[in-house]
Amino acid sequence: MAANAQHHQQLLRKISATPAKYIAMARQQNGPGYTAIYELAAVWAHVPQTIELGVVEVFLSHLREENVPRYTRGRPRKWDIDADFAHMSILGFSAMNDLLDDPQFAESHGQAVFRAWPGIIKWCRYIYDAQSGGSRGTVLDVVVKFFYLASRFNIYLKAMINNPGCVELLTKLWMEEKIVTGSIMLGPISTETLSMVLKIAGIVETGGTRDRVLQAAGDAHDVVQLALGRVKKAIKGMDTEIGALGLSWHIDLIDLILQFCHSPNDALGRAFFDSVDMSVMTTAFVALSRRITPNAPQHLITLLVSCIKFFAHFFECDTYLHAVRSVKGGFLLAFLDCSPAFPLIPESSDADLALDIVRKVLPPYLVFRSFAEAAAHSMVGSREIPQYAQHAGQPTIKEALGPFLGFMGERMKSLTQEYRIHHAGSPQRCENMQCRHLDVKRNFKKCNGCLKVYYCSPECQKVDWKAHHRRICQDRNQQRIVDEHRNRPKNDSLSLHCFANWAADVHFAYFHLIAESSHPNTPHENLMPCIDYRSVPELYTVKDVTAPGASEHPGVYHAPEDVKIGEARFSAMIEQYRGTGTTIVQTVINCGSEIEILWTPLDRKNFWTDKEEYDGSSDESDGSDGSDESDGSDESDGSDESGESDESEESDESGGLNDLD
Secondary structure: OHHHHHHHHHHHHHHHHOHHHHHHHHOOOOHHHHHHHHHHHHHHHHOHHHHHOOHHHHHHHOOOHHHOOOEEOOEEOOOOHHHHHHHHHHHHHOOOOOHHHOHHHHHHHHHHHHHOHHHHHHHHHHHHHHOOOOOHHHHHHHHHHHHHHHOOOHHHHHHHHHOOOHHHHHHHHHHOOOOOOOOOOOOOHHHHHHHHHHHHHHHOOOOOHHHHHHHHHOOHHHHHHHHHHHHHHHHOOOOOHHHHHHHHHHHHHHHHHHHHHOOOOOHHHHHHHHHOOHHHHHHHHHHHHOOOOOOOOHHHHHHHHHHHHHHHHHHHHOOOHHHHHHHHOOHHHHHHHHHHHHHHOOOHHHHHHHHHHHHHHOHHHHHOHHHHHHHHHHHHHHHHOHHHHHHHOOHHHHHHHHHHHHHHHHHHHHHHHHHHHHOOOOEEEOOOOOOOOEEEHHHOEEOOOOOOOEEOOHHHHHHHHHHOHHHOHHHHHHHHHHHHOOOOOHHHHHHHHHHHHHHHHHOHHHHHHHHHHHOOOOOHHHEEEEEEOOOOOOEEEEEEOOOOOOOOOOOOOOOHHHHHHHHHHHHHHHHHHOOOOOOEEEEEEEOOOOEEEEEEEOOOOOOOOOOOOOOOOOOOOOOOOOOOEEOOOOOOOOOOOOOOOOOOEEEOOOOOOEEEO
C-alpha cells in the first residue's frame, strides 16, 4: 500500500510538471503514447491543468464508435493497439467520480462523455469479447469500475438502460464477477451496478429490461442459482464491513429481479419464483439477527434494510408457502432479534415496511393451517425466553406484533376443533343432499369421474347423479386437474372450510344484525355470509345470492373467462343446496400473488332461522363436510387425507352413472 501511494505521488509530480507534454504524447498511438495515457489515466483527475489542456477529449478520441474493430462471423477481431488505448481511456474515465460532482465539469465534459456513450459501450463490449487469458480479469475490472462510476449518476444510468447491448453486458460482467486478492475492486460492484440499473429501469418503467437480463444470463433458474450461491458465500464473510455490504447488494439484486418478474404466472416469473430457495434467504436473515444490536454499525443496518425489503416483497408476490418455509426457518424470532435496531433505519418508510411484515403482510396467511401452526410453534416457546419477551414488549413492536399474535391465537383455537375431529379420521359428508351422512373419509368412496365428491353408498351416488352431479362432474374433473399442478397441503384446503364454519358460528349474531340491516326483505335462502380474510381484522358482510355479481367480491379482479367459470360453479352450488336448509358462506383468501374466492356449505343447518348462538368456547361441531367449491383456485384435490386408498367407481354404459365397487 505504501509503495502504491509513493508511486502515485511520483506520477502526480511528473504530470503536474509537464502536463501539455503528456497530453500531446497521449494523442499518439505508439509506445510512448501508451505510457503517457496509462499514467494520465491514473492521476489526471488530481491535476486540474490536464482538464484545461483537453485530457477528456484525448480519452474520447480513442473511444470513437467508428474505430471499434469489426466482428467476423460473430467473433471479434484480434486485440490491437486501438484496443489498448481504448482500454486506458476507459480506465481514465473510471477516475472522474469526484469531478462529476462539480456542476461546471459535469455540464461540459460530463455531457461530452454522455454524447460519446454509443462508442464507449461498443468498446466495452469489444473488450469483454476479445480479451482472454490470465489478464482477462484485470482488464474487465477496469470496465466494471467504469460502469460502477457511471451508475452513480442518473444521466449515465438512463444511457446504460436505453443503449442496446449495455444491460446485457452488465449481466455478463455480473455473472463473471469474482472478488479476489489483488483486484482493484473492494466488493461485488458488478452486483451493485446491475442493481442500480434495474432499480432505475423499474422507476422509469422501461419495458423489456428483465427479459434482457434473463436472456443474457441464460434463464431465470441460472440467475437465481448464481445469486443464491453468492448469498451463501457472502453469509460467511458478513462480519466485515465490505462483506456485509456485499451480502446486502446480492440480496438487493434478487429483490429487484423479483420485482421485475411482476407476476409468478408468466413463464419467466414462474421459473424465478420456483427457483428461489427461501432457506438460504432466511439463513442470511437469521445470521444477521445474531450480530445486530441496538448500536449496530451502519453496514449492518444497510443489510437489515435489504433483508426487510426482500421478505416484504417476496411474501406478497408469490404463494404463502414461502412464508411458511421462512417462518419454520426462524424468520419470526430473527425479526424480534433485529427489532431493537429498527429505530436506526435511516428511512422511515423502510422502518414502517419492517413493521408491516407482521402488521399487514403475514396476518392474512394465518387462515392456512400450515402457516398458523408454523407461527404458533415459533412464537409460543419464545414467551418463556426473557430476551424475546423484552423485544416483543417494545412499544412499536407490541403495536405491530400484538394483533398478529391475537389472530394466531384465534386460528389455533379454531384448529383445536379440527384436531378433535381428525382424531378418528378425516371428516366427510355424503354428497347426496337427501342424505348428508357424516363419517370419516375412509368409509366413503369417491366419484370416478371427477375424484372430488364422496358418497356413503351406491344408492346415494345414483340419486345425486340424476339430480345434480351429472351436470357438473366434467367441470369438477377439470378443476381437479388444475389443482393437481399446485402444491398446497391438503390440510390447508380443509382448514379453509373449517375456519369458515368456525367464523360463521362465532359471529352468528353479527351476521344476523348485518342481514337485518342490509337485506331486511330478502328470503333467508338467498342470504350468504361473506368473510374477507384479506383485511386485518377480517371483514364480515352479507350478500343476496341472486344479485348480479354475487359470485365475485369487491376489489377482487379475475380474468373474464375465470369470472364466467366462477359464476357457473357458484350458480350450480346454490342450486344444489337450495331447499336443503344449508347456507353457503363465501370466503376471500389472500394466497400471496392471487386472491381466491371459496364457497363452503355450513354444517349448521338453518343458519338464518336458528336463534341459538355459539360462544366458541366448547365446540362439539361435527366439522367440515369437505364438499367444497371454489372459483378454480382452491387446492383441495379430494384425496383421502387419512392415508386410506379410495376404491374406484366405474361408469355405467347408460349415461355416465358412476357405480361404486
